Amino acid sequence: MLSIGTPLLWSFFAAFVLVALVVDFVALNRRGAQAVSLREAGMWSLVWVAVSFVFVGWLWWYLGGASGDAAARELADAKALEFVTGYLVEKALAVDNIFVFLMLFTYFAVPAEFQRRVLMIGIIGALILRAVMILVGAWLIASFHWVMYLFGVFLVFTGVKMWWAAGQEPDLDANPALQWVKRRVKIAPGYDGERFFTTVNGVRMATPLLVVILLIGIVDVVFAVDSIPAIFAITTDSFIVLTSNVFAILGLRAMYFLLAGMHERFHLLPYGLAVVLVFIGTKMLLVDIYKIPIVWSLGFTVTTLAVTMLLSLRIPARPGETGSAYPFGAKKRDASSPEEEG
Template sequence: MLEISPLVWGVTIGLVVVLLAADLLLAALRPHKVRFREAAGQSVFYIAVAIAFGVWFTWAYGSDAGTQYFTGYLVEKSLSVDNLFVFVIIMTTFAVPEEHQHKVLTFGIVLALVMRAIFIAAGAALLNAFSIVFLLFGLLLIVTAVQLFRHRDEDPDIEDNTVVKAARRLLPITDDYVGGRLSARVDGARMFTPLFLVLIAIGSIDLLFALDSIPAVFGITSEAFIVFAANAFALLGLRALFFLVQGLLDRLVYLSTGLSIILAFIGVKLILHWLHEDISPSVPEIPTLVSLAVILVVLAVTVVASLVKTKGDPSAHAHAGSLTLTSRKKEQAGR
């Protein structure tokens, strides 16, 4: 186990909080349509921060720890792209005005960080107390991978989201966004705006992604600090990445397939680790460097194959993938 001092924890968390606060302040003070140049500059900045942190971390704690961080960061970054797909679907479903998308994305990132911090703490405690959790996490990832692959050509049905449906049924909702506020007084009565529903949808999706991403990165490392840092730095650049690759996302037609392969691979890695630790030391483990190589190759093949596919077939477009059969598919199956 790495000896991470409270000072390092504090500085790392402080850096993440400062960057998030700056992002929130920018979204609140200057709501606007984010242009390509601005998004590109911010994306480069956040990636540079993540790499700089990784270089320092490698220097301070050794190459093995550094490899774990960069591998975890890569896994979380690739999963966050799928998260972007769902954000696009949510914003399209609710017709979120461009000037308010920045605010929605920042909220989604903050909520994702909070949820993942909670899951990281819980996951680390469980792994330390019960080694069989490695097996359970591995099985969870394999099941998730199978479901994602089965429904790779579908998108999550946001309107069918249980939480969103309950909110629509129980709360008074205005027809317009009322200047980007969460609630407004209409004819003397307090009502919620569609932006409130958007945030509810984002929150429920963040919860689902946290349930997948935390076991995935624990498959790379059992160090809670590395898990947190990889998640935090991968999520920090998500808002800028959304505006940068918004047009490209639709061309990544094999992303769900690639992610399902990565999740299945990490699931197998976790199960092998459990077998090695609890059953027999003769069971081989997958080294972190091998994991990094596999993930890089899968991502590279996914991107190249997707671009080749869409170039040859312009009508092809990507889907975020779904873990369950959507209501639309259920209706088609019932006919």
Template sequence: MHDVPLWLWTVFAVTVVVALAVDLLAHRRAHAIGLRDAAVWSGVWVGLAVVFGALVFLVVGTTAGVEYTTAWLLEKSLSADNLFVFALIFGYFKVPREYQHRVLFLGVLGALVFRGLFLAAGVAVVNRFTAVLFVFGAFLFYSAYKILTKEEDSVDPGKSLAVRLLRKVIPVRDEYAGARFFVREGGKIVATPLLAVVAAVEGADLVFAVDSVPAVLGVSSDAFIVYTSNAFAILGLRALYFLLADLMDRFHYLSKGLALILGFIGVKLTLQASHEIISTAIPEVHSLLSLGVIVTVLVVSVVLSVLRPAPSGRADERPGADAGEPVSGPPSDSRNAAEEGRDDT
């Protein structure tokens, strides 16, 4: 565990709160996020993450700084698949582009809370029961295998547990009502499809956490490192979606690269647990090596994708490749209702 001063935790909390408040004010009116706007905000979030990482290097030490940087890059790379699922969800529910930022903003707030809970539980378990690292390692091996063999679970936003639970709690109408989440019909409060979209996004993030949490715990078991790195990666996910959603299908080798990274972290966890439980003669993977492997795999994956483009039409096979086009879902009149409700904010 690293000796982290309380003031650094405070700096992190204040930075996140202020950045979220500024982001919310900048997008307080529903509007479609353009490429330039997305690029600027992506730069802001990456810049904040890098500056905070430099502060970790200076205050906590080199080891902590390397762990933070590695965990942030890992979480950022694992977020790539999130973009495809977000696109699928938006396509399924035919969400107008001007409301997508609002949905993702709420999704990020929920992710910050749930990831915090999961990571806190994971850190507590790892620090108390080292043998659980074997389980985490095995799970990451299985996740890598599923990606490489294309046996990833299919996603049906309309049938997700979160959406089904929401429908049990409150009726959900078929038509949008501007950017509102609730409307009154016949004297009763009912939800709009926009609330179902938020539920689907939150549910998807819980699924992503199943891979993400064991992976980041393979980099560090320090609560400060794992949460701050995750938080900065999650905060930049909205801007990254609007910046790269239409381009991610070109990076078709990235999924294979992510599988290799998950497999590598699985090996790291297994060696770490073996070193602590079986014999200290068993080597561990140094943090700098982890950082080097992750950076190398990501760079090679992107370069190969550019040099060897996917066959024509491959992007269409990916669910939700175009977030602006419907896939399947609510009745077709939802799009018309959405168009009518765009000015109702």
């Protein structure tokens, strides 16, 4: 499988990600356990989007986009389009990821000042999972071409399932992941600062914060399974796949605090995501018959997501309708009230 990744590019990218993570965590943690303001979250969200486009601009220039070599310009243009398309798809999926985080935080009544630490751990987990799954996916596609068809079928199925689930009120109480955790972990009735474990009546228990961390880890796995095939439908270049994924995830904490109060406004977004996933899956199934140009994929993705977001602002949500199509409920759990844990 051909890739533009060279030792220099990989080293530069790895160093950049480390610096970006340090900046992100230091910037949002410099005051300790305090809630992030809407203004600060908006500023940092714009910064990370700008950084992503600066990166793709630099990559375009590095590949010869500004040179007089026609072949180099063609390669630079193609890779830049692949990155932007992949970035937008992964960013859109990340928005749905944020809505699931919001549901978990609401259900477990996680104080705003504790949410940043949870998000930090969730983002690191998402980065590691995606890196591993991208390497595995790249190897599978390079070794077994038929895996492309498997990914295509999976994406079409996921899109149809997302469309069907959109607008339905999920129930976290019945979620098998939460039930599995409850059967194996003794959960304290309330929080103990940012600690993951506490002692209640002489018994050591996990705090609800640890349960949220575990569930977010499961969410990371679910979204990685959905997002990795989607990006491979756009490009099989492992460097573009990984960089577009990572840049979509960077700044996720800031974007969470920006969108936390706006999830109901984008209640139709899951329908747009469903259509995009079906389109991408179909593109993957047709890969040996007709290769849909990247610019068409980009235009379709942008148009679909923009239309569903605009319609969300014009059409009010129905009672009980949520902004996510994933099976995690939004019923609020009073952390001060103990529950019977199995």
